[in-house]
Amino acid sequence: MRRFGLPTLLLAVILGLVSPPGSRLLDTIRLMAALGGSAAPIAPRSVAYPGGRADLYGQSGPVLVLLPGAAAAGKDDPRLVRFAGALVGAGWRVMVPDLAGAKALTLSAADADEVARAVRHAPGDKVALAAISYAAVPAVLAALEADVAAKLAVMVAVGPPYDARRVIGFFTTGTWGGQRLEPNAYGKWVFVLSNARRLTDSGDRTLLEAIARRRMGDPGAAIDDLARRLGPQGVAVMALLDNADPERVAALIDALPPGIKDEIGRLDLSARDLSGFAPEMLVIHGRDDRIVPVGEGAALAAALPHGRLYRLDSLAHADLTVSGLADGWVLGRAVYRLLEWRDRMG
Template identity: 80%
Template sequence: MSDRPFQDEIPPPAGRRNDRVLILVVLLAMVLGLASPPGRRAFDTIRLLASLGGTPAFVAAQAVAYPGGRADLYGQSGPVLLLLPGAAVAGKDDPRLVRFAAALVGAGWRVMVPDLLGAKALTLSAADAAEVAQAIRHAPGDRVALAAISYAAIPAVLASLEPEVAAKVAVLAAVGPPYDARRVIGFFTTGFWQGQRLEPNAYGKWVFVLSNARRLTDTGDRTLLEAIARRRMADLGVAIDDLTPRLGPQGRAVMALLDNEDPGRVADLLDGLPPGIGDEIGRLDLAARDLSGFGPELLVIHGADDRIVPVGEGESLAAAVPHGQFYRLGNLAHADLTASGLGDGLTLGRAVYRLLEWRDRMG
């Protein structure tokens, strides 16, 4: 054996040495990239998208109370994002919302999910904006971000029009938001939106009935409409002909709108609704509001396959505010933040990256 044990070792070929150098350069670039704010945001964007498409790590919620409301608080540190539930009876406890909150915590947010009683009870009204405003006022930190699911975008926008509240809101991300209330009602009753025929999801129709039945002055019609709505929400094909003949003039006006299939009659049928319902539709109609003074940046994410709120509604809302950005996905159902396909993933990734830019500004 030689006393210089390595002198006979065959040196690696030049190509292999170059490969090793290239790998070291790539690894160094990755390290340097992740050390920069854009690199970290890109990494967090990918991680958040992966969490939304899978099962994010469990995050325990801390119950908090504030004047006029209560909420679940996820995460221990980071800027605060208020996650606003849409119209769903599970409210803040909806499993999809809980997973979404956990994914956001993994991306560096501290997530506050208020218990919005109006949206939870499906008694949708402009008064829901007061609940949202109160949650914003009492959220930790000087500035907050908002993420609103579907209907929740309406009270989120209305609350953020108040100067005191607007001063605290940095950005609002809205998923599948309505804009023109009369146009959306026309869609889920007839299937027509701006001259196009689509197949609406009937859930929106019966949420509308349930949320407005309590506004009738005829208590008998109110009871019957609530029963009709709950029956149809449980089973869209169930018979209701044992209930509809018993309706009075107020209930028949509502059912005439629901049974109508002619888009040309929608305006007159809406105008013929009992005043309590018509007035509330007007208060919830963002298209009837002057949004030129809306201060926060608005990120609208909407799927072209949405059959509850057509994608054009989100596009119109983004165009109606000074700082609106619109992200159109091909497949998003209604408010399911799981992108399918490379194109949708890239589009959703752009929206997430922009939201994370606000996270870094606020942090």
Template identity: 40%
Template sequence: MPSLRAMNALHPTLFLVLALTAVIALPGCGAMQRHYEAGLILADIRAGEADSRWKRTRPAPERETVEYTGPTGVPRVADLYTPGDEVRSNLVLVHGFTEAGRRDPRLVQFAKTLSRAGFRVLAPEVETLTRMDVSPENIRDVVDAAHWLDARDDGEGVGVAAMSFSVATAVLAALEEDGRPHIGWIVGVGGYYDLVETLTYVTTGYFTEDGERRYQIPRVEGRWVVLLTQLDRVPDADDRRLLDRIARERLADPEAETGPLAERLSPPGRAVYALLTNRDPDRVPDLLAALPDGVRDEIKALNLANRDLSRLQAYLLLVHGRDDDVIPWTQSQALKQAAPRGQAELRLVTGLTHVDVDPGVVGAWRLLRAVNRLLLLRDDPPPTPSSANEP
């Protein structure tokens, strides 16, 4: 049991959560230890690079750069974080949209936090994500990483942790014939199921809950980030340059006047711009139909709503913020419902704005339960069916 002095060093909200945890978890020592670890992990995530009890009491992991090829034969590079003590599980950690890629300071700190918990963490460099480009190619990045990491151990399967738009990539990787035997479970934070509905929310703020249309103010930067992810699929080079300039000017200043730039776009470029500046949810289907073929094909390829998830064998631990202003929480709910029965769980959290954490007491308690479930997956992962048992 932690000392009262040690617990008081934590954030006040987490102190209360840990105090409740200590009472609730008394019947099982292993469960109590996981709950306590979960609280220290949350406090360490909140601390970032600053000192924390987690850093002081757990040996620092070793990081090395590794190069490998997976089933595709494509050369890959990644950072491998090895715990300073026992390796208890293997985890592929996928970075998001960041020019720093696997060396983004936030990802590095998160990887170290997880490695201190006994995870051997592989953080692959996903080149397309470093240039704000989400692509079906990312599926192979995840498959190759899982294949390589699983081969280092006993072949019992690995976990994959992904955030935001990369959650769908992880699920699609687990559906791949050569990914299915290696990906045992997925932790997805702030992901989507139906990409069309997600784009409707990003651009208009409207989403569907229990069959009713609802509105929530979306993050203004969201639409322009989405534009940057699709630039490579716009056929005309001049359009790509103009749209890139529009997106970056609006990201720097949401009130920037970009109308004159938009007037210089060709019809395909103008179709992309029309979707991203639209505010009417009823127009979205027609605007999507008018997009260039490459952009439409990309949306179709990355849309989980088009896939048969009954073949999914990886267990899903989904975490989503009720206050998410980029992807509505109903998307993770829809993903849970589409997964095979009993194979997914959803933890809804207040104070989690997309992937930024600032919970109150209730939110911290729910986050702690989500981290506790991650630690349970570490200690008792679901079995990964062998290829011989695959349908």
């Protein structure tokens, strides 16, 4: 048997690391370390395009359009900024659109138009797209348009919803797929803020917004003084929110004012034909997600022709910081796959 000396082994290791797979492995490790650390922030430059504005991080490399979820800080959310910086360190240019709906917590299927404009005007012939939480819904809707789909190489969704009615049933009753979980109340009150403006009764709009903001500030805050003043439209919304019986969810949704019920239908990906969805979709979801249950991400991945699910045991809903070797391995596989697309695009 031929023996290899230490210099030969070292040369083999070096050659392996500078090969494309080895280089991607090193970039994967660096990106995951940056996500979990506190690297120095990268200052973006503001760019404008017809119908929108965005922050652009990095000077070179393929472009990844990064969409913030439903958070008041929007594109300036510290977690999103950290994510953008980590991606720049892995060789991407990162474009973060200023999505007015997500920042104002007024979620709508019309947000897909903002996403589509951002993709159309992003630099390069091909781009990647990553969406956090709710932002996956307008991202998927935008990608159903032919010209947007033609420009998208790959998509990433972190903690995405799929079946709108099922998600509403979860954050109101704590039940998903016959299992009892403890939902994070944030999703419930974002739903209220998002839909209050769709009521024709201006008094109920104001009262529901006040209820939602009070409960978002303090989940145990008393709201009886506001709830007792609601008219029929507001009462219908609160009946859904106060319900604890999963068997009543469908009827209570159907009893909502038309503006809200119709928008729920437009945001329901499970009601869409996704059989022609072109890009590969990398879905990253944690089993312990209490805003959007992991089964939603699994269902979305299964509904797409090129969906891949990366299921972690422990993952904060919109934060890609993980602990433990098992979760690190799963997230590392997703990151490595994304970097394979980076190299194809570059």
